[in-house]
Amino acid sequence: MTDIQTPSQDGGQQNIALELTCPIGLENILEKELHALGLTNTRLGEAQVKLTTDLKGMYQACLWSRVATRVMMPLATFKVTNADELYQGVLDVDWSEHMHPDNTIAIDCHGTNHAIRNTQFGAVRTKDAIADFFVKKTGQRPSVEKQNPDLRIALKIKRDNATLSLDLSGDSLHRRGYRQQGAMAPLKENLAAGLLLRAGWSKDAPFKQLVDPMCGSGTFLVEAALISMNIAPGARRQYWGFKGWKKHDHRMWQQLMDLAKNERVDPADLNVRFQGTDREQKAIAAARENIKRAGLSGVVEVSMSSFQSHEFDWSSQPTLIMVNPPYGERLGDEMALIALYRQLGDWAIEHADQGEMMMLTSSENLARQIPIRPEKSTRVLNGGLECRAYRFPINDSHIKAGSREQIGLSPGAQMVGNRLQKNIKKLRKWLQKENVTCYRVYDADMPEYSVAIDIYNDWAHVQEYQAPKSVDENKAQQRLFEVVSAIPTALDIPETNVVVKQRLRQSGKQQYEKVDHSQHEMIVEEHGCDFIVNLKDYLDTGLFLDHRPVRKLIQDKANGKRFLNLFCYTASGSVHAGQGGAKTTLSVDMSNTYTEWARRNIELNEFSERDHQVVRADCFEWLRRSQDEFDLIFMDPPTFSNSKKMAGVLDIQRDHVDLIDLAMARLSSEGELIFSNNYRRFELAPELEERYQVQNITHKSLDPDFERNQKIHQCWILKHK
Incomplete structure (x- = not known):
């Protein structure tokens, strides 16, 4: 077993080895954040930064890190090839240095191997070893408390190795305390903050306002305001894993908390604006509640509206646009979002010239619809879904040719558009005479664009026919993108009124089954x-x-x-x-x-x-x-x-x-x-x-x-x- 140094009882100046976990892709941002706090003894890992510091540095990392997920203090590493080795490895730790026998504990076990086949078993064996340590030493044993225990202990098993750590954060640091549990919020706070920092947002940033046109529950807006007002992200948290730790210095912690309060920027002294919109009433209600709970009422403005129709105040420039648009879980959903992404890009060019846009999406095809060349992209995970955060500088050198005039159709899309206009011209007199409002305007007229397009009032319903196996899947998908991009201009239909489905051969009950639940x-x-x-x-x-x-x-x-x-x-x-x-x-x-x-x-x-x-x-x-x-x-x-x-x-x-x-x-x-x-x-x-x-x-x-x-x-x- 390898022991890992922990601070001494007499002032905490001894070096502490910590592991700060974070979202994948934001390791560099977390390291820069720690360096800005004066915590420079760092080493990068995958989804983590290793930090060696003292007790004060540990508190600062917990209180001020906007990007970290947890702050872990490894106690020991040891081999685990059977259950007895796990038990002994935990028993060998001197637990009396870290806790009292009457403390409550919780064990979080992550990972399994051939010997420890489920995490519950690993947690139970760990708990047994800690309990037996204290029974042998004092005759007492700590009790298990899953909610807010005095000490939270983490066991990580990877192949034949185990790492035993104290979870000093006690709970994920993305939980700042301003967002109600269960509220709609797919974007975690620390991921939002990390992307803001990646985009260059800071309390001294050159940007004069942040705009989120699809703000959801307002996470980007709130996190940006917390950064600008220099409000410590941990200031509202009530529970910390280190508070039950035997070496916790309450006086030092309270001094750091008081200092953090004194460093806040008064809202009256802010020279930046925060504006957001969303079309969903539920989202705006959640955003307003989060803004209120974060103490940012009057600082962050949100409105229930589509970004296309909302009258934003663009007087404060340059602007950073942060947006997490819908991605589309299926092909048809993705196709239907082409127009939305194009509108988003054109809207950004029109209103935020010389600013920037940071966009999070899981679809590379949709990202290409933005008429701006990205400067860079960062791979991240959002709710387990692999995404990329694209950074779009909004200036002449990055705006694609023709975008300001909203041309930009590929030759294939222009060809489809020409055919659609030809067909509608041929049908126009008949449609008017018979008062027909629902009709087919295209049915695989050009074999390489094998779709049927039906018009229902001012909506276009696109069905892709199943392509032969000889057709390359990527080429078929690109052609479908071209069809969808041609429809709004050629048929004078709102870009958001294009619905796309893939029609496969159906049999039996398949033809009756739902493919969506939108009740459209x-x-x-x-x-x-x-x-x-x-x-x-x-x-x-x-x-x-x-x-x-x-x-x-x-x-x-x-x-x-x-x-x-x-x-x-x-x-x-x-x-x-x-x-x-x-x-x-x-x-x-x-x-x-x-x-x-x-x-x-x-x-x-x-x-x-x-x-x-x-x-x-x-x-x-x-x-x-x-x-x-x-x-x-x-x-x-x-x-x-x-x-x-x-x-x-x-x-x-x-x-x-x-x-x-x-x-x-x-x-x-x-x-x-x-x-x-x-x-x-x-x-x-x-x-x-x-x-x-x-x-x-x-x-x-x-x-x-x-x-x-x-x-x-x-x-x-x-x-x-």
């Missing part, structure tokens, strides 16, 4: 009918745009008819039938999600539940049991389904004859069955033409926005002979 619903209108669509939460939006002519056909034929809608989805066909004067409608689908959606669509259009019913059932089984008769039937089954709710597996090519025969059995003698499906290789069985009158209306069922894709669906009308 809106109401759209079509031929006098209103529909609820959801652009984000599901792969499909709730309205198949290619069936617009078929729905109009149903509306025209429905007057006085009994209408049956099989595989009804969200019952848009039933709503059109009701609008056309159908006597009754019945909508059948096996999905609980879509039958509930169908009921809401019917209710939205003010049709009575009595005459316009929705049934959740397997359409095959329902047809086999039903004895009802209908005058007009619409059926648009999926290509394939193996849902657990079905008695069997549906394969539309194999099963369509049985399905149509069952439906025709429910059709009145003068009735019509409209049958459609989107299986590209589908062939209608010849035997059906022998039994029924069959008319292929596919070419009539496609509006101009789907003329480019003749295989989007096939459609027939069947009647009894």
Whole structure:
């Protein structure tokens, strides 16, 4: 076992070896911070700085470090190849130097090996050894107290080595005391402070204001104000691990605390400003509470607003913009954020000329959307997610060419934009004449840009088709970025109104599962009918745009008819039938999600539940049991389904004859069955033409926005002979 020096009882001047942990990537910042405190005997490690100092230096590090996570004092290192070695290594420490037998303790064990297989076991063996040390020496034993113990002991196991330390901070130093536990705050205080220091913010910094356009709970703003006012980050903390330590010098600590209070800058003497905005009410409420608890009311200003529309006061220059924007957890989320990042960069250029912007993000692709070349970036971890903090100097030498004019589209994006403008020009007269507001404007017109783009009022819904394995994944992703970046200008759509999804081959219940939980619903209108669509939460939006002519056909034929809608989805066909004067409608689908959606669509259009019913059932089984008769039937089954709710597996090519025969059995003698499906290789069985009158209306069922894709669906009308 190796013992490590600790201070003597007589004044604490003996050297103390400490390990200060910190967020990865901020080791240099922590070392500079310690040097500024006069603590210069340091050595860098991974996510830590080793410091040799005296008792006063230890207190200063605890009280003043804005970047450190914990201040640890190693007591011993020893081999741990079995549980007995762990026990003996802990027992060999002279615990009477550090604590009294009636003190309370807590053990934090980190790491395992082949002998110590779980941290709870490691903590228990450590506790047993300390207890046995005091029982043998005094007949007493310390008790365990998990919350605020007199002494917190840390055991770190890495391979066959163990390090036993006192946790002098007692709790993570990022907990300054101004933020309520459980409040929304993904960015830890010490990470925020470290990034501010990395950006050059200090109490003597050249910046005249700090602006956070997406401030969340206000962490950047509060930490910057604490730096400018020279308020010690540890001044508000009530609990410290060293207060129960036997060698704690209460008088020295109190003197340092008093001195720290006297060094604070009066708010009236500040010559810097702190401004923040956020669109979320919950975030602003948390920020205001944190500002109040930090004693910074009147110093830090926050407003509930988007940064694009907020009237910031830009009279104090130069400005440092600190921002932690959303990153996007999935590809579609990331794509949807392209516009936000571009707006952020353009906004910074417009308002903070000759200033700087520090941005934290996990997405390199999104960082590239900022029209400024970064000077440097720092790898850090934010909540376990690997991110980079980019430092953007806002000056002519770093602003990308064309950014001030907001040009900057790549040649590929310009090509996509030109095609979109060409398509919209071709469709414009038809759209105005038919009053169509939801339509397809692009469907893989250029094979290398394999997406479908649908417009829903002033929103663009982008679906990426699954690329062949031969296509490089990075190239496909870059092309998708180009498509998304071209849309706002080409289609005159707000950049934030672009939703991106990746469409893969779906089967069974996958087609019904949620891909998001944003509940992004809106109401759209079509031929006098209103529909609820959801652009984000599901792969499909709730309205198949290619069936617009078929729905109009149903509306025209429905007057006085009994209408049956099989595989009804969200019952848009039933709503059109009701609008056309159908006597009754019945909508059948096996999905609980879509039958509930169908009921809401019917209710939205003010049709009575009595005459316009929705049934959740397997359409095959329902047809086999039903004895009802209908005058007009619409059926648009999926290509394939193996849902657990079905008695069997549906394969539309194999099963369509049985399905149509069952439906025709429910059709009145003068009735019509409209049958459609989107299986590209589908062939209608010849035997059906022998039994029924069959008319292929596919070419009539496609509006101009789907003329480019003749295989989007096939459609027939069947009647009894």
